[in-house]
Amino acid sequence: MAGGTAISGARAGLIALLSPAYLWLTAAIFLPLSAMLFFSLVTELPFGGAEWAFTLENYRAFFETPTYATLLWKSVRLGLIVTVVCLLVGFPCAYVLAKAIRGRAREALFLLVILPFWSNSLVRIFSWAIVLRGNGVLDLGLNALLPFEVDVSLMFTTHAIVIGLVHSYLPYVILTSYLALQAIDDNLIDAARSMGAGKPTILWRLVLPLSLPGLVAGAVLIFVPVVGAFMEPRILGGRVGTYYGTVIEDQFVAVYNWPLGAALSFILLAVVLFILAVASPMLKRAQA
Amino acid sequence: MARVSVEGIVKRYGTVAALDEVSLDFEDGGLFALLGPSGSGKTTLLRAIAGFVFPDRGRIRIGDQPVERVPVEKRDIGMMFQNYALFPNMSVADNVGFGLRVRKVGAAEERRRVGEALELVQLEGFGGRKPHELSGGQRQRVALARAIVTNPRVLLLDEPLSALDKALRVDMQFELRRIQREIGITTILVTHDQEEALTLSDRIGILRDGRLVQAGPPREVYNAPADLFAATFLGEANILPGGGAGIVVPEGVAPGAVLAVRPEAIAMTRTEPEGAGLSKCVGVLERRVFAGAMATCLVRREDGGEMKVVSRDQDIPAGLTEGDRLWLSWPVDKTLAIPPEG
Numbered sequence: 001m002a003g004g005t006a007i008s009g010a011r012a013g014l015i016a017l018l019s020p021a022y023l024w025l026t027a028a029i030f031l032p033l034s035a036m037l038f039f040s041l042v043t044e045l046p047f048g049g050a051e052w053a054f055t056l057e058n059y060r061a062f063f064e065t066p067t068y069a070t071l072l073w074k075s076v077r078l079g080l081i082v083t084v085v086c087l088l089v090g091f092p093c094a095y096v097l098a099k100a101i102r103g104r105a106r107e108a109l110f111l112l113v114i115l116p117f118w119s120n121s122l123v124r125i126f127s128w129a130i131v132l133r134g135n136g137v138l139d140l141g142l143n144a145l146l147p148f149e150v151d152v153s154l155m156f157t158t159h160a161i162v163i164g165l166v167h168s169y170l171p172y173v174i175l176t177s178y179l180a181l182q183a184i185d186d187n188l189i190d191a192a193r194s195m196g197a198g199k200p201t202i203l204w205r206l207v208l209p210l211s212l213p214g215l216v217a218g219a220v221l222i223f224v225p226v227v228g229a230f231m232e233p234r235i236l237g238g239r240v241g242t243y244y245g246t247v248i249e250d251q252f253v254a255v256y257n258w259p260l261g262a263a264l265s266f267i268l269l270a271v272v273l274f275i276l277a278v279a280s281p282m283l284k285r286a287q288a
Numbered sequence: 289m290a291r292v293s294v295e296g297i298v299k300r301y302g303t304v305a306a307l308d309e310v311s312l313d314f315e316d317g318g319l320f321a322l323l324g325p326s327g328s329g330k331t332t333l334l335r336a337i338a339g340f341v342f343p344d345r346g347r348i349r350i351g352d353q354p355v356e357r358v359p360v361e362k363r364d365i366g367m368m369f370q371n372y373a374l375f376p377n378m379s380v381a382d383n384v385g386f387g388l389r390v391r392k393v394g395a396a397e398e399r400r401r402v403g404e405a406l407e408l409v410q411l412e413g414f415g416g417r418k419p420h421e422l423s424g425g426q427r428q429r430v431a432l433a434r435a436i437v438t439n440p441r442v443l444l445l446d447e448p449l450s451a452l453d454k455a456l457r458v459d460m461q462f463e464l465r466r467i468q469r470e471i472g473i474t475t476i477l478v479t480h481d482q483e484e485a486l487t488l489s490d491r492i493g494i495l496r497d498g499r500l501v502q503a504g505p506p507r508e509v510y511n512a513p514a515d516l517f518a519a520t521f522l523g524e525a526n527i528l529p530g531g532g533a534g535i536v537v538p539e540g541v542a543p544g545a546v547l548a549v550r551p552e553a554i555a556m557t558r559t560e561p562e563g564a565g566l567s568k569c570v571g572v573l574e575r576r577v578f579a580g581a582m583a584t585c586l587v588r589r590e591d592g593g594e595m596k597v598v599s600r601d602q603d604i605p606a607g608l609t610e611g612d613r614l615w616l617s618w619p620v621d622k623t624l625a626i627p628p629e630g
Binding site for chain 2: 185187188190191192193194195196197198201205206209210
């Protein structure tokens with residue numbers, strides 16, 4: 001009996017410790033999501049005495065207007081491109097930080113990696129606009145260095161959007177890869193070398209498989225928000241910057257068609273969850 | 289298999305010399321233990337032979353090939369690490385076969401040699417397991433199989449048994465010795481455990497502060513230590529006063545030499561022992577520590593010095609208790625004459 005009370009006492013303690021976090025998650029995620037789900041199923045917002053009824057019309061709109069699907073595909077493609085670029089740029093960076101640099105230099109470089117988090121994202125995007133626009137910092141800089149005239153105007157192109165998004169999300173993949181790489185015992189690499197393995201073999205058969213969980217975690221952290229991104233496409237993409245995310249944003253802030261915006265959001269959520277579910281066998285294998 | 293020789297190698301880290309003019313020969317097929325306290329340079333020496341560290345000066349040869357600038361992956365060595373360093377993402381068979389696959393021996397050949405290596409370490413049928421499904425001793429065997437499967441010219445072991453508990457460690461010492469003899473591979477082992485060095489090796493080398501203090505067969509080093517450090521690091525030694533009453537100085541001892549005697553060479557009696565060729569002194573038993581088959585006694589000599597005696601429990605005079613007066617004696621030829629420093 002005494003043991004039973006001790007255990008239930010410990011359980012009560014655990015529940016007490018867990019409850020603030022779960023209450024917060026309930027309040028911050030579950031309630032708004034429920035509200036959005038409700039909005040996506042009504043004809044009008046039930047505020048100010050408006051007439052409203054339940055309907056699936058908002059979801060039908062997605063399937064009846066091919067533009068939405070086209071834009072969703074465009075956003076998914078953007079998400080994939082940004083994720084791949086972030087992985088290609090971030091992983092080597094994390095590798096150098098984790099395995100090649102030690103001591104003070106590592107701390108300093110690490111600070112530089114997370115520096116973007118310290119500035120407002122809007123400020124970051126507008127500073128990219130200053131760099132990328134014709135006659136901007138990049139254009140002037142290149143022309144000052146190169147002996148021939150170049151005309152660099154990346155502003156309002158897909159490239160500009162990708163550059164801005166990669167800059168915003170790169171730290172995620174560096175941090176997750178760094179943690180995974182840091183956990184790899186240097187003796188493993190030494191052992192592989194002692195067996196005659198060169199650098200490519202060690203990277204391909206040892207370092208990449210062992211850091212896969214970090215790479216996958218970073219990829220998910222990037223892919224999910226980028227698919228729904230609207231700020232970078234809008235500011236850096238201009239005319240070409242119409243994506244699924246910007247359409248949703250328009251429904252909420254410009255057209256005031258919240259039910260449609262909510263429905264489009266849930267379709268995005270479903271598609272992203274579907275993609276993650278399809279990718280999850282790979283995720284599981286990475287963890288094994 | 290090959291002979292390994294190291295000649296005058298120096299490795300500095302900043303102003304600290306991790307290795308300072310170390311020269312050593314490792315015979316073909318022998319098992320050599322490098323022994324020393326932490327920071328003595330023994331691991332640096334092993335890593336220099338492996339090729340992880342390039343010496344600033346000096347030569348390293350494996351067989352007839354000078355290798356001091358050859359990187360580790362081209363040296364054809366086998367190495368076992370302290371924590372075994374098994375690849376957690378690969379099965380036992382893939383771990384063992386890693387070096388063979390790097391050498392592109394072909395799938396059939398790989399399977400055959402992995403099977404042979406696992407058989408040698410008595411782990412047949414474990415090929416499909418993952419490292420985390422193995423016990424400490426099994427992991428150690430896998431690491432050994434992985435290190436020898438490529439038939440390397442030399443096998444390097446970095447504190448191979450330190451992660452195992454005592455009983456398993458003793459088993460593995462015999463096992464390691466058996467396998468090493470069976471394949472006749474030149475083996476260099478780093479350890480800080482003197483017992484391990486004594487039981488396993490044909491020859492030992494004692495290092496201190498990056499210098500080689502003494503090298504030779506274990507018995508020789510134990511019975512004729514080159515200096516006070518070697519005498520006290522390998523086993524224990526009671527330092528004797530420079531010829532007190534009853535303590536006989538052996539013949540032919542250089543002037544200035546320090547006399548010492550091993551704790552297990554000393555006999556304890558209640559009365560003055562008779563007989564020629566004995567050194568003896570009187571003391572008071574201060575402490576007696578029972579430790580299974582052996583007992584350790586601390587005895588205070590009349591001149592104030594302390595003597596440690598290790599003796600079988602039944603060899604201690606009956607009823608001897610702390611505070612009793614007793615005689616210590618040992619054969620004169622068991623007296624160690626340690627050359628003066630420098």
